[in-house]
Amino acid sequence: MVRIKKFPSKGISIEDVAKRAGVSITTVSRVINKLPSVKGKNKQKVLEAVKALNFQPSVLAQRLATGKSNVISLVVPRYEGMFYSFYLLELLRGIGTLCEVLKLDLLLRLTDANSVLSFKGTGGVIFADIITNRQQLEQAIKEGIPTVVINNYVKDLDVTCIAVDNKLGGVQAIDYLASLGHKKIAHITGDVVTQAAADRLAGYKEGLAKNNIALRQDYIFPTDYSRGAARMAAEKMLKIADAPTAVFVASDSMALEIMAVARELGKNIPADLSIVGFDDNPSGLYGPVSLTTVRQPLVKMAQESVKELNQLMASQIKEVKKIVLPTELVIRESCRSI
Numbered sequence: 001m002v003r004i005k006k007f008p009s010k011g012i013s014i015e016d017v018a019k020r021a022g023v024s025i026t027t028v029s030r031v032i033n034k035l036p037s038v039k040g041k042n043k044q045k046v047l048e049a050v051k052a053l054n055f056q057p058s059v060l061a062q063r064l065a066t067g068k069s070n071v072i073s074l075v076v077p078r079y080e081g082m083f084y085s086f087y088l089l090e091l092l093r094g095i096g097t098l099c100e101v102l103k104l105d106l107l108l109r110l111t112d113a114n115s116v117l118s119f120k121g122t123g124g125v126i127f128a129d130i131i132t133n134r135q136q137l138e139q140a141i142k143e144g145i146p147t148v149v150i151n152n153y154v155k156d157l158d159v160t161c162i163a164v165d166n167k168l169g170g171v172q173a174i175d176y177l178a179s180l181g182h183k184k185i186a187h188i189t190g191d192v193v194t195q196a197a198a199d200r201l202a203g204y205k206e207g208l209a210k211n212n213i214a215l216r217q218d219y220i221f222p223t224d225y226s227r228g229a230a231r232m233a234a235e236k237m238l239k240i241a242d243a244p245t246a247v248f249v250a251s252d253s254m255a256l257e258i259m260a261v262a263r264e265l266g267k268n269i270p271a272d273l274s275i276v277g278f279d280d281n282p283s284g285l286y287g288p289v290s291l292t293t294v295r296q297p298l299v300k301m302a303q304e305s306v307k308e309l310n311q312l313m314a315s316q317i318k319e320v321k322k323i324v325l326p327t328e329l330v331i332r333e334s335c336r337s338i
Contacts (some may be wrong), residue, residue, distance in 0.1 A: 009277040012053045021049040024238060039090040051311040069123035071105045075196060077131040078110045082225065084255065086281045087107035087298060091128055091150070094302025102310050111136065115244055119145045124309045126150060146312035147209045150305045152195050153324065160312065162304050166196045168326035169294040170203015171210065173248040173276040176292075176329055178211035182246040182274060186219040188258065190250035197225070200250050200278060219244055225252065230254035234261035238273075252281035252293055259287060259334070274335035299324050 020024045020073035023042050030038045031046040038046070040091070049055070074095060099106045104123075108213040111117065113132040117139065119125060127137055129232030138209075141159055142145045147190075176184050189196050189202040190197030208215050221237055223229035230249070234257065236242065249255035262273050269275060269289045277284060277293040286293030304323065312318055 011137055012055050014055075017046065017049045017053060017055050018054060019320060021045040050281055055157045060154055061113055065108055069121055070103060071107055071122050072099065072124045072126060072313075073107045073109050073117075073119065073122050074115065074126050074128060075109045075111055075133075077133055078112050080281075082110075086279055086283075088128075090298035091302045094253045095126065095298035097305045098306035102306065104306070104310065119124055122282055123143055124148070125314075126305050126309060127152075129194065129196075130154070146309055146318070147303045148309045148312070150301050153322065155322075160308050160319075160321045160323075162301050162321075162325065163300060163309065164196070164298075165324050165326050166199035166296070167203040167206065169278060170200045170205075170248065170295065171207040172203075172206055172329045173278070174207025174211060174213075176331070177246045177248065177274060177276060177335065178207070178213065180246075180274065180335060181338060182215055184219070184244040185213065186221065186244035186245070186247040188221045188223060188230060188237070188247060188249045188254060190254075191224045192222065196251055203335065223250075225254065227249055228252055229255040231261055234258040235265075238262060238265055238267065244273075246276070246335065248278075250274045250278055252277035252279040252284045252291060253287070254335075255291055255293070256283065259289065259291070261289065264315040270334050271335040276335060281329055282328045284332075289334050292332045292334045293330050295328045295330050 007290060014025055014028050021028065023045060025040055028046050031043050037258045062106070076082070076088065097186065109117065110132055115136070117136050117142055121336055122145060125140050127149045128201055129151040130137055130149060137147070137149065137157065137159065141157060147159050149159055149161040151163060152160045152161060174185060185208065189201050190202060192198045205215055218240065221233035223233050238261065239245065249258055255275050259261060259269055259275060260267055275291065276290050278296070280293050280295035284293055290336070310322060
């Protein structure tokens with residue numbers, strides 16, 4: 001039996017492949033980069049030499065040769081506790097999975113309004129929301145970088161965006177609570193500087209109007225999405241004279257904090273207070289009472305962003321799309337009929 005010895009790729013260069021195949025370095029480069037201008041015979045020689053030498057071409061060299069980059073930047077507005085955030089973890093899971101499938105390299109970039117971003121060497125950009133960093137988005141568009149925005153419906157710029165119908169989610173929550181007979185429904189908001197929180201608040205108001213329930217400003221408690229702010233809001237809400245019988249909370253992590261505060265104050269969930277969250281965070285399943293919530297398709301949004309960006313990077317014609325994904329009410333144990 002004849003054994004063919006394979007050399008390790010370390011130390012093997014494109015010149016070695018060219019010498020073994022008996023062709024020019026340019027020919028080897030064209031074969032490696034899958035350019036169609038190489039004759040079948042020479043192409044076969046190169047492929048055999050690559051296999052025999054166990055040659056691994058430089059990714060950087062391939063990018064330089066083709067003039068294209070498979071690096072995509074994920075731009076995330078920086079916020080406190082972001083790496084404990086269900087939202088960000090779901091985005092990273094969805095985007096990372098699709099990048100692996102499509103052979104794209106992912107570069108995570110944390111930013112704020114004062115950050116200066118360079119898109120040199122980047123094939124495309126995904127903006128995970130636009131919060132005080134709109135100028136960075138405008139810069140990417142101006143430079144002609146393939147760009148997709150997620151978690152924000154951008155009406156006035158020529159850019160593809162994929163958003164969740166947060167307003168619909170708010171209406172769904174209020175419709176459900178109203179169907180259970182609740183008239184005194186509070187809302188603990190997220191940070192309304194974000195489009196998502198502002199739309200959930202708008203959905204809350206629309207849901208009240210739809211169900212002929214009067215809007216009470218003293219039933220709206222603004223927060224910054226943190227559990228600390230949610231705790232303070234819950235303490236205020238539960239101590240007012242005419243306390244609400246139900247509350248729609250802008251995130252599940254805050255809803256779980258409201259639930260904890262209510263129990264500390266001797267309240268029973270859902271006998272004394274019905275709660276609807278937003279996100280469908282798995283942690284909502286494991287409390288004393290499983291949390292009724294509005295599910296938003298974070299992983300789907302993330303994966304769709306990579307698909308759309310990959311198409312933009314590959315196409316000469318830049319088709320702009322505006323995509324809105326629906327939410328879904330998930331009924332569990334934290335609400336009761338009155």
